[in-house]
Amino acid sequence: MTDYSQNSSVPEPKKIIQLSDLTFTYKKADAPTLDIPSWSVEKNSTVFLYGPSGSGKSTLLNILGGLLVPQKGEVTILDTCINKMRGSKRDKFRAQHIGMIFQQFNLIPWLSVKENILAAQYFSGKSHINQDITETIYKLLEALNLSQTLIDKKTEELSIGQQQRVAIARALINQPEIIIADEPTSSLDTDARDNFMSLLFNVTESIGSTLIFVSHDKGLSSFFNKTVDLTSINKAAKLAKNLETAEANNAA
Numbered sequence: 001m002t003d004y005s006q007n008s009s010v011p012e013p014k015k016i017i018q019l020s021d022l023t024f025t026y027k028k029a030d031a032p033t034l035d036i037p038s039w040s041v042e043k044n045s046t047v048f049l050y051g052p053s054g055s056g057k058s059t060l061l062n063i064l065g066g067l068l069v070p071q072k073g074e075v076t077i078l079d080t081c082i083n084k085m086r087g088s089k090r091d092k093f094r095a096q097h098i099g100m101i102f103q104q105f106n107l108i109p110w111l112s113v114k115e116n117i118l119a120a121q122y123f124s125g126k127s128h129i130n131q132d133i134t135e136t137i138y139k140l141l142e143a144l145n146l147s148q149t150l151i152d153k154k155t156e157e158l159s160i161g162q163q164q165r166v167a168i169a170r171a172l173i174n175q176p177e178i179i180i181a182d183e184p185t186s187s188l189d190t191d192a193r194d195n196f197m198s199l200l201f202n203v204t205e206s207i208g209s210t211l212i213f214v215s216h217d218k219g220l221s222s223f224f225n226k227t228v229d230l231t232s233i234n235k236a237a238k239l240a241k242n243l244e245t246a247e248a249n250n251a252a
């Protein structure tokens, strides 16, 4: 009898990020901040990552972006183990494949909007490929509802909301496969926040990226197709949480 079970099985979704056996401890800290036996993210998913303050969310994002390197374990992004790379190679890998949006935007204040965005393209080593970069920047600004008249303005002369959009444009200029955002909405009011979220989702979808997003604002989780509590994957945070609860119970 023919066995059709293999043919009918649905293929495994492609993992774009895989962590295994990861431990990260800050210098001088006496315990690890992250201890993650295993975690993966599927391609094209949108992940809302939350957890208590100090549970290691920013640390994890910095590891995914290759800004921090774990002492132990493997960080595999797009089938490449990034924590074994040399620093300069990892920087280039990040510039080519990962767009990062930080709470503080990390724009260079004395450079113009265009120069800030071009800097990201320069670091990716792609600047020679795209001759028509100004046109691409204009399109991106338009998609982000940012007036084209701002393109030559210094970013320090922009409002917070405008700076945030420039930070998104900079994260997206290289059409990264992965977008990592760390509390990008924390300084926005509700209307600006919702506006920002729809823009981010529109552009993420249009370039087919995978999004990892950290926020304390649980109300945002409905935008995402996956919600992850960091304490459920990070044994170190779970341990810290249990100790806190035990201390609170003892004090009561």
Ligand SMILES: Nc1ncnc2c1ncn2[C@@H]1O[C@H](COP(=O)(O)OP(=O)(O)OP(=O)(O)O)[C@@H](O)[C@H]1O
Pocket: 026, 027, 029, 033, 051, 052, 053, 054, 055, 056, 057, 058, 059, 060
């Ligand atoms: N550069 C650093 N050196 C030493 N310890 C650090 C450093 N950065 C963070 N930590 C510690 O690591 C732990 C996790 O910090 P992290 O910023 O990743 O948490 P978080 O979940 O993002 O917190 P929050 O929600 O408050 O932003 C905290 O105990 C913090 O004090």
